[in-house]
Amino acid sequence: MKLNDPQLLKQACYVAGNWVTAIDDACSSVTNPSTGELIATVPALGKQETSSAIHAADKAQGDWAARTAKERATVLRRWYELIVENTEDLATILTSEQGKPLAEAKGEITYAASFVEWYAEEAKRAYGELIPSHKPDARILVSKQPIGVVGAITPWNFPAAMITRKCGPAFAAGCAVVLKPAPDTPLTALALAELAGRAGIPAGLFSVITGDAVAIGGALTESPTVKKISFTGSTGVGKLLMSQSADTVKKLALELGGNAPFIVCDDADLDKAIDGVMIAKFRNAGQTCICANRIYVHNSIYDEFAAKLVDRVKALKVADGFEPGANLGPLINAAAVEKVQAHVDDAQAKGAKLAYGEPQPEGTHFFPPQVLTEMDDTMRIATEETFGPVAALFRFSDDADVIRRANHTSSGLAAYAYTQSLSRAFKFSEALEYGMVGINEGLISTEAAPFGGVKESGLGREGARQGMEDFLETKYTLMGGL
Numbered sequence: 001m002k003l004n005d006p007q008l009l010k011q012a013c014y015v016a017g018n019w020v021t022a023i024d025d026a027c028s029s030v031t032n033p034s035t036g037e038l039i040a041t042v043p044a045l046g047k048q049e050t051s052s053a054i055h056a057a058d059k060a061q062g063d064w065a066a067r068t069a070k071e072r073a074t075v076l077r078r079w080y081e082l083i084v085e086n087t088e089d090l091a092t093i094l095t096s097e098q099g100k101p102l103a104e105a106k107g108e109i110t111y112a113a114s115f116v117e118w119y120a121e122e123a124k125r126a127y128g129e130l131i132p133s134h135k136p137d138a139r140i141l142v143s144k145q146p147i148g149v150v151g152a153i154t155p156w157n158f159p160a161a162m163i164t165r166k167c168g169p170a171f172a173a174g175c176a177v178v179l180k181p182a183p184d185t186p187l188t189a190l191a192l193a194e195l196a197g198r199a200g201i202p203a204g205l206f207s208v209i210t211g212d213a214v215a216i217g218g219a220l221t222e223s224p225t226v227k228k229i230s231f232t233g234s235t236g237v238g239k240l241l242m243s244q245s246a247d248t249v250k251k252l253a254l255e256l257g258g259n260a261p262f263i264v265c266d267d268a269d270l271d272k273a274i275d276g277v278m279i280a281k282f283r284n285a286g287q288t289c290i291c292a293n294r295i296y297v298h299n300s301i302y303d304e305f306a307a308k309l310v311d312r313v314k315a316l317k318v319a320d321g322f323e324p325g326a327n328l329g330p331l332i333n334a335a336a337v338e339k340v341q342a343h344v345d346d347a348q349a350k351g352a353k354l355a356y357g358e359p360q361p362e363g364t365h366f367f368p369p370q371v372l373t374e375m376d377d378t379m380r381i382a383t384e385e386t387f388g389p390v391a392a393l394f395r396f397s398d399d400a401d402v403i404r405r406a407n408h409t410s411s412g413l414a415a416y417a418y419t420q421s422l423s424r425a426f427k428f429s430e431a432l433e434y435g436m437v438g439i440n441e442g443l444i445s446t447e448a449a450p451f452g453g454v455k456e457s458g459l460g461r462e463g464a465r466q467g468m469e470d471f472l473e474t475k476y477t478l479m480g481g482l
């Protein structure tokens with residue numbers, strides 16, 4: 001891996017302001033999903049190191065919270081600038097361990113940096129309020145205080161952005177973070193920690209620990225010092241962390257799985273809807289929790305839409321992320337390939353047609369994009385998140401019916417609808433039981449908006465003013481005897 005600054009490639013963990021390895025030198029490998037090559041090793045740490053990090057976080061947090069908001073903002077701003085200055089290197093690390101095309105990796109670094117920039121600004125706006133009192137000689141004072149030490153656990157699909165989306169608001173609010181990144185993509189997290197240290201994030205305020213997920217997750221959830229768990233990942237692990245957090249009654253932010261419906265009405269601008277599907281379905285090779293999983297197309301335009309989509313999908317280049325012009329990199333691992341293939345096989349066995357798709361090259365993690373037509377609600381894709389580049393087209397003919405089918409899932413993260421009718425747009429926006437709805441838009445993620453889901457897709461919001469609220473406690477003081 002060629003980096004302008006080789007110091008950004010860390011094979012040690014950042015704990016309490018020091019770069020450490022395991023006492024017994026135990027480590028785990030990080031491989032390139034595109035080639036299978038070993039890129040680096042990272043320490044296999046566990047409960048003991050996590051406890052040290054929590055202790056250091058607790059010590060550092062009070063002083064950090066006592067600084068003025070402007071001081072915290074200045075450090076965050078510096079972190080933002082360093083991330084931007086090192087975009088090239090961070091993207092190289094990200095593509096090497098995650099596989100997404102380099103241009104997309106650079107886009108993710110820009111997106112990741114945007115959270116740090118946004119919350120550097122928001123740090124100054126943790127406003128409280130003075131409420132008209134119920135007594136003449138008293139005043140009701142409401143202030144905001146940082147929640148304290150936060151345990152963060154992040155996934156591999158956005159190795160940079162999922163970290164800054166949590167750490168940006170946490171540090172802005174005056175919290176400390178102990179982070180466990182995904183085992184497939186720890187190198188981006190460690191590089192971000194190096195830059196955080198250079199920016200002036202105090203020792204101990206931010207630790208990054210790689211290793212045994214169960215041990216680290218257990219130490220974070222059982223510690224009474226950790227006041228909040230912020231997790232992005234699978235619904236199953238989210239539920240587990242929720243139950244583990246019950247004993248100490250922690251606040252939870254959970255961003256879990258989705259199964260996004262993408263509805264194309266008969267009055268939609270077809271070309272715009274195709275553009276929307278391309279981004280909502282094939283970004284990151286379909287490995288995002290807001291990916292269009294079920295594409296419902298009105299009967300009257302179904303065949304035209306399918307033909308146009310196939311034309312666009314044919315032009316996608318599947319290649320190593322470092323190859324110029326690559327649109328889709330590999331899937332993250334063999335298990336991901338197996339799951340996506342199983343969804344395609346299940347659909348075909350139940351009568352779906354493969355309108356376009358090349359066979360999956362065995363022995364690799366590459367999955368060529370596919371378009372399936374004549375999908376029905378008995379197929380696995382109708383109820384399970386595919387997390388791969390398979391566009392599955394369902395038919396519909398009635399708005400009320402498609403809304404009912406779109407809502408018939410335990411997930412409620414993102415939904416999309418394309419229509420040129422204002423009243424229909426509002427109808428979909430209001431009736432879809434999702435935390436986020438894109439109307440005539442396939443790309444909804446931005447640091448300026450609250451990202452999050454309802455139902456089993458999770459709790460809490462990340463991004464926007466709401467994202468910072470989640471790291472603050474509300475304190476009420478009755479100032480009496482005035």
Ligand code: ADP
Nearest residue numbers: 153154155181182183213214217232233234237
């Ligand atoms: P995926 O299946 O997409 O990898 P996971 O939910 O398994 O999603 O992983 C998301 C994050 O949760 C990763 O950092 C992973 O290591 C972590 N994780 C997995 N199992 C546990 C666990 N039992 N306790 C804490 N963290 C876990």
